[in-house]
Amino acid sequence: xxxxxxxxxxxxxxxxxxxxxxxxxxxxxxxxxxxxxxxxxxxxxxxxxxxxxxxxxxxxxxxxxxxxxxxxxxxxxxxxxxxxxxxxxxxxxxxxxxxxxxxxxxxxxxxxxxxxxxxxxxxxxxxxxxxxxxxxxxxxxxxxxxxxxx
Numbered sequence: 460x461x462x463x464x465x466x467x468x469x470x471x472x473x474x475x476x477x478x479x480x481x482x483x484x485x486x487x488x489x490x491x492x493x494x495x496x497x498x499x500x501x502x503x504x505x506x507x508x509x510x511x512x513x514x515x516x517x518x519x520x521x522x523x524x525x526x527x528x529x530x531x532x533x534x535x536x537x538x539x540x541x542x543x544x545x546x547x548x549x550x551x552x553x554x555x556x557x558x559x560x561x562x563x564x565x566x567x568x569x570x571x572x573x574x575x576x577x578x579x580x581x582x583x584x585x586x587x588x589x590x591x592x593x594x595x596x597x598x599x600x601x602x603x604x605x606x607x608x609x
Contacts, residue, residue, distance in 0.1 A: 513590045514540050516548055518562035518578075527573055528563055530601050536593055555582035558590045572606070 480486050515537055522528070531537055540557055542548040551557050559579035566574050575598065579587040 510536065511586075511589060511593075512536055512538055513558040513586060513593070514538050514556065515590070516540055516542060516552070516557050516560045518560055518576075520564075521561065522563050522565050522573070525563060525565070525573055526605055527575065527598065527601055530597055531561065531594075534597060537590075552580050553582055555580070555585075558583050558586040561594075 480490060513536060517523075517539060532539065540551070542551065548560075552560070559577045562576045562578070564574045566572055575594075577587070577591060577594065579590075
């Protein structure tokens with residue numbers, strides 16, 4: 460019998476609290492709506508769970524018949540962007556829309572097998588250091604996998 464009366468008292472207190480909250484429009488807004496909107500807005504801002512995607516362009520005379528290019532092409536973190544002309548490439552590079560221009564050439568000396576370069580501008584200062592670190596890691600993984608006796 461005692462538990463029933465305690466439950467009834469708690470229900471009455473809860474009902475009275477909710478009634479007082481819903482009487483004041485400002486308490487509804489700042490108690491429920493504002494935190495909900497705040498969580499939604501700042502929840503969508505971010506970098507997709509920590510994974511960055513880098514937009515890169517390819518040099519005109521890049522060697523695409525090698526395992527390094529295949530690793531770059533199949534990477535989820537790099538998106539290769541193609542341009543119709545050099546003016547649009549230059550404009551995207553100057554505005555920071557692309558992180559850099561990748562060039563891979565076969566080494567005539569043979570060791571290392573490929574020469575890799577990354578060209579960037581100061582417009583992409585916020586992305587190219589991370590891209591460089593990612594590419595160095597990718598090159599190291601390819602080198603470890605395919606050139607074991609280097």
